[in-house]
Amino acid sequence: MKDERGVYYTPSLQHPEVRMYVRDNEGEIEFRLYNPDEPIIWEKHQWVPYQAIEAAAAMFREKNTDRNPLALYDRDIARKLLEG
Numbered sequence: 001m002k003d004e005r006g007v008y009y010t011p012s013l014q015h016p017e018v019r020m021y022v023r024d025n026e027g028e029i030e031f032r033l034y035n036p037d038e039p040i041i042w043e044k045h046q047w048v049p050y051q052a053i054e055a056a057a058a059m060f061r062e063k064n065t066d067r068n069p070l071a072l073y074d075r076d077i078a079r080k081l082l083e084g
Helices: 040-044 050-062 075-083
Strands: 006-009 019-025 028-034
Touching (some): 006 075, 028 040, 028 050, 028 075
Antiparallel strands (some): 006 019, 019 028
16 A cells, blocks of 8 residues: 555554555665554654564564564565565
C-alpha cells in the first residue's frame, strides 16, 4: 500500500491504523513506524535500517526479555512491497 508518506504495511492486525513504512536506501531496507495515536514517534524517530533492528533484537535476547523487535519489522513483506 502507499500514501503520502510512502510505501507501508500494517504490522498488527489488532491495530490497523498503525503503519510500518519501508524504503530502499541504496540496497538496504529501512523502516519507520507511524501511529496516529502517537505522532511523536514519526516526528522523533528517523528511518531505521534492518541491521539495527537485528542488533536490537539480539540485545533483547541477551537480556532474556519477552520483547521481540523483529515482530513488527518484516523484511520479506518490505521486499515484496518495494519490488511492486
